[in-house]
Amino acid sequence: KRRGASGHLLKLISKTHPADMAWVFRHLKEDERTAVFDIIVHTDYVGEFLSELDDTLVVELVTGLEAQYVANVISKMASDDAVDLLEILPEELASSIREHMAKKDREEVEELLQYHPESAGGLMSPDFMCLDEELTVGDAINSIQKRSQEKEMVFYLYITHGETHLSGVLSLRELLMHPSDELLENIMNPHVISVNTDTDQGEVAHVVSQYNILAVPVVDTNYNLVGIVTVDDIIDVIREEATEDFLQMAGVGKDRDILLKSTKENAMIRAPWLFASWIGGVVSSFIIAGFSEELSHLIALAAFIPVVTGMGGNIATQSSTIVVRGIATGRVNMSEAYKLVFREMQVGLILGLAYGVFVGIVAFLGYSDTALLGVVVGLSVFISMVMAATLGTLIPLILKRFDVDAAVATGPFVTTSIDLLGVVSYFFIAKLFLGL
Template identity: 40%
Template sequence: EQLPDELRSRVLQAIEHDDKVLVEDILAWPEDSAGGIMQPIAFRLNEKLTCRDAITTLHEKQDDLESIFYLYVENDADQLVGVTSLRALLTNPPSTVLQDIMATDVITASPVDDQEIVARLVSRYDLLAIPVVDENRHMLGIVTIDDVVDVIQEEALEDMMLMAGVGQEPDPSVGGVVGVARQRLTWLLVTLVGGIGMAELIGVFENALAQKAVLAGFIPVMLGMGGNVGIQAATVAVRNIAVGHDQNTSIPSMLYREARIGLILGFAFALTLGGYALVRWYSEPLIALSIAGAIISTVCTAAILGAVVPLTLNRLKVDPAIATGPFVTTGIDLLAILIYFSTAKIILDL
């Protein structure tokens, strides 16, 4: 897929006919799908054969089979009906029929399934390989654990780049800097616009700042703690989505859990920050109270928002990894400013 069209045609022409058909079958599927990463050759036999027949066939075809993890069992219509391990072939009597030792609940993948879904299945069921079948359960190939490791590395790198807000940058050895700068600019503009919004929002509370200038000193603390808590919650949510935990746990329960975590963290920060403010401005205890109340509300809100954004994006079929980038941090910063000054105005009667 990554070769230029002309070079790819020349390579296909140089491949022998049988291998050429297999390669063309794989190229027919999207590059990041199960069909695009599968191996078209697998160890499969008819269900009526015996363990002796299977071992004999294995000896005869060992040079053609690159990866042998399981024996896949088919019926007379060449449909996948079961799977058994190599250990079962060796530990059962040679005359045992394959259909008597096979497991019929075979975990399979469709050739159009995204490679990340395939990796998730392999990880969840601790498989060494997973068969790829069409709508009629005809076996097209297998995706091995080696292929899955490559997929996991690729997806992890992609998520890391998205979390950093730089998208999928090309190889630094190729391409120009203008394209990379344009790609980064798109993400950074979100932060820039958010910064302008914060400046305008702070301006709304200009009178409050004029009356209590000490409030300005705690703005970085509110933004920093809220942003960090939000990123932590978003990262955990993205990880839960990646490993499929979101399918086993309802969204309300996940949000409730993050809200409780945020509340605990908020009270811990409130004791520290409020205690400092109380000692520093002991003659004005309401300042400490307003700061403590604001940090609790900010952290709790940040924890919930950090979890909501990736879960929502996932439901909208958008990569949730972008939730840990500028979108969440900018949104939380705006909310932190609003919560902080609104709390101060109410408690301090500004």
């Protein structure tokens, strides 16, 4: 072990909460990270630190270590955190680490690895407190006292019929309120809210936040208790899903670690989403070129292209964001989808009328020698905005209907298609009204 500066650093690190350390670490330079991790890696602190750290950084750090060493670290971690770590590592490294783990730990981890990482099974911890319903309150308190320090928080006691069949729930506090010879089955709450191993993590988050509970038991198809998902994991799920939706709406993929990527990786992640916009731009250039005869008769037409596409694009973004977020928070009821589309169309009519008139007046005043230009521009803004509000609502609803993540395809695709439709209708209206 080194002394001096490292000694001080070691002291400082051991006094810092692993979550704070992860936060600091994220903002360090490359060489500082190496120096700090060299110290952390030799402390008991390393497991908790890694479970708080961003995936991208974890992969970088762990890849440089020996498989046997990582196996030792992972064995000491809570098994749900251990599984999360193994899941982000390259397949080859992960299986080499698993081989270096003791049989019992390996089996526990492999049990959990079979579940989809975004399901209740993938989130759950197998460390929970469960008691047979035929025990008395006194037995229960004894057995709680006997359990050694657990990693998971305990606040609910799950009650089983036989070894594993979930039959009720009891809070630690309720347990204390009853005489010690009372049977658990007489005081437990038999209406347990539970989820299945393959319930989607978003749904698990919904259950936990809907019912204000601190943990939800996870059962298999035979209603055997196999794990619990705690509220701290749910908070992470809610934050992560919101971040992914933000990024997807903006057309940046869904990698939450984008700020930690290199410039080149960042550009590569974003390039494909800009392609939609590029295609749209090229197609609209062909459309406009197709009307160059009309344009040459009235150059002023060109001046209003951006306002037609801009107003449409903005109201489309409003509508689609409201719908995408409404779907994510459970506020949009699919059985009433048609009502929502109809309502947004009405909003488009109102706002399209208002802004169409405003733009029309500007066009009329600016180009008084072509009085009809005001009508053409105003009508085009109106139509573009009505279409945009309607399609901006419809597209995410249709995606949802076909179980496609609404956030993915909404952002860039909606604005691009609105651009195109806006340009086309603008020139058709111009042709019609101005007889070009």
